[in-house]
Amino acid sequence: MLQAPPAEPGMREDEIDTPALVIDLDAFEHNLDTMAALLAPTEAKLRAHAKTHKSPVVAKLQMARGAVGQCVQKVAEAEALAWGGVPDVLVTNQVVGPRKLARLAALSRICEVGLCADDEAQVVLAEQAAEAAGIRLKMLVEIDVGMARGGIEAGPPAVALAERIAASKHLIFGGLQAYHGSAQHIREPEKRAGAIAEAVARTRRTMEQLAQRGLSCAIVGGAGTGTFRHEAASGVYTEIQAGSYAFMDVDYAKNDDAPPFRHALFVATTVMSRAAPGIVVVDCGHKGVAVDSGMPGVWERPGLRFAGASDEHGKIMVEDAAAPALGERLRLVPGHCDPTVDRYDWYVGVRKGRVECLWPIAARGGMA
Amino acid sequence: MLQAPPAEPGMREDEIDTPALVIDLDAFEHNLDTMAALLAPTEAKLRAHAKTHKSPVVAKLQMARGAVGQCVQKVAEAEALAWGGVPDVLVTNQVVGPRKLARLAALSRICEVGLCADDEAQVVLAEQAAEAAGIRLKMLVEIDVGMARGGIEAGPPAVALAERIAASKHLIFGGLQAYHGSAQHIREPEKRAGAIAEAVARTRRTMEQLAQRGLSCAIVGGAGTGTFRHEAASGVYTEIQAGSYAFMDVDYAKNDDAPPFRHALFVATTVMSRAAPGIVVVDCGHKGVAVDSGMPGVWERPGLRFAGASDEHGKIMVEDAAAPALGERLRLVPGHCDPTVDRYDWYVGVRKGRVECLWPIAARGGMA
Structure with a gap:
């Protein structure tokens, strides 16, 4: 209820x-404006993460300030956004299960959608769902850039998976998902910057190997509120997936160099x-x-x-x-x-x- | 949504x-039957805590096995139960705020309701809400029996608060709320039993002092899944407020003498x-x-x-x-x-x- x-x-x-x-609207609008201003001089665009706010209203306020779309972690979140009129949603996560994949494929009739893979078995499932729905699903390869949670090994394993996606007539290879979530909570600024430098290096190397195979990345996505200035300045990331910046929480504010x-x-x-x-x-x-x-x-x-x-x-x-x-x-x-x-x-x-x-x-x- | x-x-x-x-229905029904069987030989009845299950369906299954009603912590929970047909709901908590009290008073037209106080200011607020709604609200005095969270001091302070409630023409003195939540998580059985023995002693002493002032307790409520066998055997508690027993969780199961x-x-x-x-x-x-x-x-x-x-x-x-x-x-x-x-x-x-x-x-x- x-x-x-x-x-x-x-x-x-x-x-x-x-x-x-309670949202303090003055502070909230300040945050949205500040992020837009911080990203304006970089080559990276904001694709704000809706796992934080879960609201099409907030999504549209972010997009009115230049965000190219939204990220989500779950198909149910993608549904809520698409039904609320958000035109471009990326599931920055694996989606495993035929019912979920059928729901996501159905959504692609009203919204640009994408999802991630770190295993060929996920590609096979997505391919089946896309074929059944009569659409093509955009699929990014998630690489592990240091968090050791999800994500296939950068370099040749990631390239092989990308080629598998690109070869499917029911899928579109969408690029790389390269998120280092745990780096955001490293308190020392130098160590945090070092972790992201390593993530950038793994991502760049994978992009170069993809290019050798004739594959380009429409999206190279990652970053969160605790680190996004590094990814945005890298020249590698095209989309910044920060979410918490809109509200801020105690944990991010603890960093000495908090944004x-x-x-x-x-x-x-x-x-x-x-x-x-x-x-x-x-x-x-x-x-x-x-x-x-x-x-x-x-x-x-x-x-x-x-x-x-x-x-x-x-x-x-x-x-x-x-x-x-x-x-x-x-x-x-x-x-x-x-x-x-x-x-x-x-x-x-x-x-x-x-x-x-x-x-x-x-x-x-x-x-x- | x-x-x-x-x-x-x-x-x-x-x-x-x-x-x-997911509820494993065989295990769930076993738990409901087991609790009914454990309380049958005692003088205590079950008033199961709906803060655990939040469902009128589960409430009715408990009441079909002898529970006299339900406990809740919030007015919104009381509403969900009353609207779902549960006839008797006790808010085992203080309710502070005129809108909440108005909602609870409104509910008393379709459901037996009660709430708790540990401060005269709460009594005044409840009295105003009851008068405005043209009903009488049942109010219990919550005493601190060892948890040091809410609850007025047992003995004379509690008796004075009870007399204040009983003197109001808009309220009904309903008894004592005497819950020792933290005792449930004491691992050693003897120490846990000792904590509840102390809770029972404070409660009994307060009841005796109330009796001297001509006040009797229709309800003496408390206890949870980790301790209820002690309270049920005490001869003092009339209502057992266990909730987690229906489902069980990892923490309660860690006790050596887990029920x-x-x-x-x-x-x-x-x-x-x-x-x-x-x-x-x-x-x-x-x-x-x-x-x-x-x-x-x-x-x-x-x-x-x-x-x-x-x-x-x-x-x-x-x-x-x-x-x-x-x-x-x-x-x-x-x-x-x-x-x-x-x-x-x-x-x-x-x-x-x-x-x-x-x-x-x-x-x-x-x-x-």
Whole structure:
């Protein structure tokens, strides 16, 4: 069941039912504009990752500022975007399973779609789905550029897979997917730059070998909020797949050289108990804010520390501040935006203390 | 947007689109029957906690076996249950906020409802909502029995709050909420029993002091899957609020004296990449299975270990087994059922390898 929206346009921020996912619209628009400005002098375009925002509304605001399309991780996310009018969606992931592939192939009638492979078995499955649907599917080869999660070995194994795709009359070879997600969380700037330099080297070498076989890459995609300035400057990557930049989370902001994005996403929460000494309990636990990358911050309330989350309760230690009152509102800064967004049905857009808009998180829960 | 169901009745289990939330119906029914049998010789009744299952369908199956009603943590959960025909719902939590209280008061026209307080300010808010709605709200006093999260101090402070509730013409004093959640995760059986003995002592003392003031407790509620046999045997608790017993998760099963429930809830997942040596990657990360209590288990596949979850990918180490094939299905046992359920729109009920039913998770995402 879709949950009812927690607010109405025109309300004051402190009237929103909590916990609720709040976008600070001024900060959010600053982030979209900043990314567009940072990429403008480079050869790379933005293909923003919708795994973060899961919303055709946000996608269109990004595309209005120059993004060439959207990335997703799941077919269900591709559906939500295409049904919401987004014209170009790349699944930056393998898709394994005949029902999923049939859904993706069906989508290609209303939207430019693509997907990735790191194994010939995936190519065979995609080929069957495309043939059955009477369309051609665009398929990129995902190479491992240092994360050791998915991705075929760069160089000859990747080239062989690309040739297999290019030889299929039901598929189109779309280029390389070369994402180094874990590099984004390396705190030392030099080590992080070194990891991306290695990713660029593996990607360039593979492109050169592909060219020797007569194959060019329409897309060379990768990068995230923690590293995209390196990939964008590489001359190799054509598409930047950052997502979190739109909202920012605590983890990316920890890097010393964090990019100039503002915190734009918050979970609004209410103090519901102050019975226990030294703590206040808020109505948001880990069902309401993801804690896989650490606890959320408490926004602009020095002396308050979010110390622990159970399912529906958050414990805030009152360390060097007056305890907030029962019923008082706090803003939490998610430790990790993407899974936090995925728990909610609605964004509540706020500007100058008033609710300005409600946007459905259309791909929320899009697992398959 | 509600996500489409990942399966249809009659399908084979290996045709379900993954990741998907699967109930093993034989194990699930065993668990419901077992709990009914364990409580039958005691004076305590089950008021199962719907924060785990979030489904009126599951609630009714529990009530058909003797449960007197359901617990919830949020007003949105109470709504989903009441709208689904559950006749008696207790919010085992404080409710702070005029919109939430108005919704709960409205619900009392179709369902027996109650809520908890640990502060007089909550009593005042509930009183106002009840008066505005022209109904009486049942309110329990939550006492701290050792968890130091919510709950007023047992004894005289709790008695004073109960008297305040009982004196209101818009409220009904409903009894005591005395939940010791953290005791459930104490591994040593004696220490766990000791924690509950202390909870029982604080509760009994408060009841005696209430009786001296002429107040009796229609409900004395608490207990969870990890401790309920102690509370049920105490002679003090009238209602047991266990929820996880229906499904069981990895964490509760770690206790040496784990109660005789079976793993009944799984996340079905598919191997989507085996490009990296020594691991296979499945299509379920922490968006699909909660990791706040640790990684999921891999069901009946010795030698495979779920070692890490990113947003949409799970890394399974192949330690002492043949690597599963691309496309092969695995069942994951959630480390923590409650937040895992809250990520999905549908239960897929499976028996003997076939999909038997689909049940909507009606209160999924019910935050406020």
